[in-house]
Amino acid sequence: MDLSALASCLITPSCVITQTTSGLIIGLLLFLVAAGVSLIFGVLKVVNFAHGAFYMLGAYFAYTAYQLSGNYLIAVLAGGIGVALFGLVFERLLISRVYGSPVLMQLLVCYGAILILDDLVKIIWGADFLSFGMPSAFQQLPFVFAGGVVPVFYLFLIVVALAIAGLLGLLISKTRYGKIVRAAAVNPSMVSALGINTGVVYASVFVLGGFLAGLAGGLAAPVRSLTAGMGTSIIIESFIVTVIGGMGSVAGALVGSILIGLVRSFGTIGFPLFTEGLMFVLMAVVLVLKPSGLFGKGGA
Amino acid sequence: MTTTDREIMATEGIDVFYGSSQILFDVSVSVTEGQTMALLGRNGAGKSTTLKAIAGLAPPKTGKVRILGRELQRRRPHVIARAGLGYVPEDRQVFPEHTVEDNLLIGEKRGPNGEDYWTVRRIYDMLPLLEPLKDRFAGRLSGGEQQMLTIGRTLMGNPVGLLLDEPSEGLAPVIVQQIGALLRKLRDMGVTVLLAEQNMHFCLGIASHATVIDKGQIVFRDTIEALKANEDVKARYLAL
Numbered sequence: 001m002d003l004s005a006l007a008s009c010l011i012t013p014s015c016v017i018t019q020t021t022s023g024l025i026i027g028l029l030l031f032l033v034a035a036g037v038s039l040i041f042g043v044l045k046v047v048n049f050a051h052g053a054f055y056m057l058g059a060y061f062a063y064t065a066y067q068l069s070g071n072y073l074i075a076v077l078a079g080g081i082g083v084a085l086f087g088l089v090f091e092r093l094l095i096s097r098v099y100g101s102p103v104l105m106q107l108l109v110c111y112g113a114i115l116i117l118d119d120l121v122k123i124i125w126g127a128d129f130l131s132f133g134m135p136s137a138f139q140q141l142p143f144v145f146a147g148g149v150v151p152v153f154y155l156f157l158i159v160v161a162l163a164i165a166g167l168l169g170l171l172i173s174k175t176r177y178g179k180i181v182r183a184a185a186v187n188p189s190m191v192s193a194l195g196i197n198t199g200v201v202y203a204s205v206f207v208l209g210g211f212l213a214g215l216a217g218g219l220a221a222p223v224r225s226l227t228a229g230m231g232t233s234i235i236i237e238s239f240i241v242t243v244i245g246g247m248g249s250v251a252g253a254l255v256g257s258i259l260i261g262l263v264r265s266f267g268t269i270g271f272p273l274f275t276e277g278l279m280f281v282l283m284a285v286v287l288v289l290k291p292s293g294l295f296g297k298g299g300a
Numbered sequence: 301m302t303t304t305d306r307e308i309m310a311t312e313g314i315d316v317f318y319g320s321s322q323i324l325f326d327v328s329v330s331v332t333e334g335q336t337m338a339l340l341g342r343n344g345a346g347k348s349t350t351l352k353a354i355a356g357l358a359p360p361k362t363g364k365v366r367i368l369g370r371e372l373q374r375r376r377p378h379v380i381a382r383a384g385l386g387y388v389p390e391d392r393q394v395f396p397e398h399t400v401e402d403n404l405l406i407g408e409k410r411g412p413n414g415e416d417y418w419t420v421r422r423i424y425d426m427l428p429l430l431e432p433l434k435d436r437f438a439g440r441l442s443g444g445e446q447q448m449l450t451i452g453r454t455l456m457g458n459p460v461g462l463l464l465d466e467p468s469e470g471l472a473p474v475i476v477q478q479i480g481a482l483l484r485k486l487r488d489m490g491v492t493v494l495l496a497e498q499n500m501h502f503c504l505g506i507a508s509h510a511t512v513i514d515k516g517q518i519v520f521r522d523t524i525e526a527l528k529a530n531e532d533v534k535a536r537y538l539a540l
Contacts, residue, residue: 179402183395190393193355195381195409195457 006270017148019265025154025223027261028161032216033234034241035168035253036209042248043185043205046095047103049110051238052231053117054210058083058217059226060125063132066221072135079218080211087210091203099202114231121228130226138222157219164215165254172250181205185248240279244286246296255294303334303508307366308492309354309385309461314363314373316353323349324360324516329494331461336483336493338507338524340500342539346516347496348390351463354494355387356380368412368460384412386459390466390496392446394453396439400430403438403453411458423452426485444475451482461492468502480506500538504528512537 009015033055040048058079065078094113098106138153172178180201184191188198224230241260245252260279267275286294310330316323324346331337341347352358354365356377365373367383381387395403404423410416424431427448433441438449447467454462467483468476483506486493497503503510503524510527512520514537520527527533 176405176408179398179406183398183406186395186397187393189357189377190389190395191406192377193357193381193387193389194407194453195378196406197376197378 001271001274003270006266009266009269012147014147014149015269017145017150019269020262021148021150021154021158023262023265024158024258025161025261026264027258028158028165029216029220030234030237030241030260031165031254031257032161032212032219034238034245034257035165035250036212037235037238038242038245038248038250038253039172039181039205040209041242043181044095044099044202046099046106047110048095048206048209049107049235050090050113050117051209051213052233052235053114054083054087054213054231055217055220055234056121056226056228056231057086057117058214059132059221059224059230060121060130060217061214062218062221063125063130063226066132066135072137072222075221076215076218079221080215083214083217084207084211086214088203088207090210091206095206096199096202118228125226125228127228132221132224132226134222153222157223160219164212168212169250177204237279240283242293243283244293246293249293249295252293252295304332306333307331308333308335308368309463309494310364310366311350311354311360312364312366314350314353314360314365316349316358316360318349318358322516323358324353326363327353327513327516327518328363329511329518331492331494333492334487334490335509336487336495336507338500338503338510339494339496339513340498340503340510340527340538341513342537343498345513345537347498347513348465349516350513351387351465351494351496354380355385355463357387381457381459382409382412384460386454386457386462388450388454388462388464388467390469392443392450394438394441394446394449396437398438399435400438400441400449401434403449404430404456407453407456409457411460415458415460418455418458420456423455427452427482444471444478447471447475447479448482459491461494462486464493464495466496466498468497468499476502498539500524500527500534 009019033051037048037051040046061082062075062079066072066075094109098109134153138156140152142149142151143155172181180191180196184198184201192198237260241253241256244259245256263278263282264275267278271278308331312328313326314324315326327350329350339347339350349358353360356375359374364371367380367385370383372380372383401420404420429445430448430452433445438446441449467479480502487506495503495507507524510524511518512533519537520533
C-alpha cells in the first residue's frame, strides 16, 4: 500500500489526467462488454459467461481483418459484425436451448464454449501473444494537457466508446425496438400476445450484445496483447459491473464500468498489489448499501 | 353494426391441460362476424383458459382453434395475434415501466388484411381519459385506467376478433359503466368480441349471444335473452 504516492498523484494535474484517461479507457471498453452481459441477462434471463470469449473473438477477427486490409475502421467493424454473426449462431444453436434452465446448465454450456473457443483461437492464430500494432493514423505525437500525456488513440477510444454508449442508450430508450426489448424483459408472453415474435427479439438482443463485445475487442486490440483466454478477466469485471450498476440497466453498466476503470487506474498507484481486490471491495460496499445495484430496481 | 354468419374465431372440441390436470373438456365456441359473445361461468369454470387457448397461451392438447378460417391450434401467440386475434388479459398486464403512449405503440401492428385503422390519435379519441396520462408510467395508473389502456393497446394491433377476459373485474361501478359503454361502442363499430365474464348483468345490453361454461365444459349456448329467461341454467351455473 502506497497512500503517499496516491496522494501526490491526486494533487498533480498531469498524473490525474494520465490516470483518468487510462481509467476511462479501461472502463469504456469494459462497458461495451458489460452492457451486452447486462442486456442479455435483463431480457433473456441468461447469464452469458461466454461474453468475454466474444470480446476475444472480436479482437482476433479485427487482427485478421487488419492484416488483410490494413484499414483499422474495417478491422473494428469486422470484429463487431463477425462476433454479431457468431452470436446469432451461438444463440440459435446453444443458448436458445437453455432458456429457463437452471443457471448451472447455462454455466456449463457457456463454460464449454469458452474452452472450445480458447482452443480454437490457439489452433487458428497460435498460442503466442499477438501484437496488433498501432494503426498508422494514430502514430502521432500525443496531446499534452496540463503536463499529462494523452496518446491520440486514447482520445479516439474515449470518444468512440462514449458515442457507442450514447447510441445504445438512444436505441434502448427511444426507439420502438428498444421499447419492445424492455417490455420483453418484463413480460414476454404479453409481448408475444401482441403479435411480436419474442424469439426474434431474444436473438436480436444476443446479436446486439455480440456486436458490442466484438467492437470492444477490435477497439482494444491496438492497446492490448492478443491471447487465448484474454476474455477471462473482462468477463469477471463485467459481472462486477453488472452487480454494481444493477442487472439489466445500461446506464448502470456505464457508471459501474467507469467506476471500475478509475478504481483500477488509480488503484495501481495507491495499492499496486491489491488493484484486483479493490474492485471486489467496491462491489461489496455497493452490495451492502444498495443490494440491487446503483441503478437496479427493487430487491432483486 | 354488421353481423354475418362468417366465423371469425372458434374452438372445436379443445382439451386443455395444466400439467396433468385437465381444465377444458371438448370445448367448442364459435363467434361470427360482428357478434359480441358472452362466455359466462363461475370463478374457475374455465373461461380464462378458453381465451388463453385461443390466444395460444394455453395450447390445447387436442381439438382445433380457428381464426378467420385458419387452423392455428398450438401455434405461438404472435402467430395467432398476426392472424387477427387481439387478447386482453384478465390481470391487464400493462408494461408498468413504460409510459401510456409507449404501451400503445408496442401494440401497434397491421391487421391480417393490412388494416391500419387504429392510431394513437384514434385511441385517445375513443378513450379520452388516456390522453392526459400519455406520459405517465402505466404502473402508476388506477385499475380502471389500466383496463382502458390494455384494451387500447390491443386495438392498436387492428385485430379482427377481440378476446376480453373479465374487463369489469375488481373495478368501481362507475368505471364498470365506462367499460360497458366502450364495449358497446366497439360492438357498434363491428368489432367481433368474445367476452369472458362472471357477471351476466354486465353483459346484458352488450352481448347478443351467451355461452355458459362449467367445470371446463360448455353447458349452454343461445342468445343472451334466452339465458336471461332461463332460471334453471342461471341458478345452476352462474353465481348471481
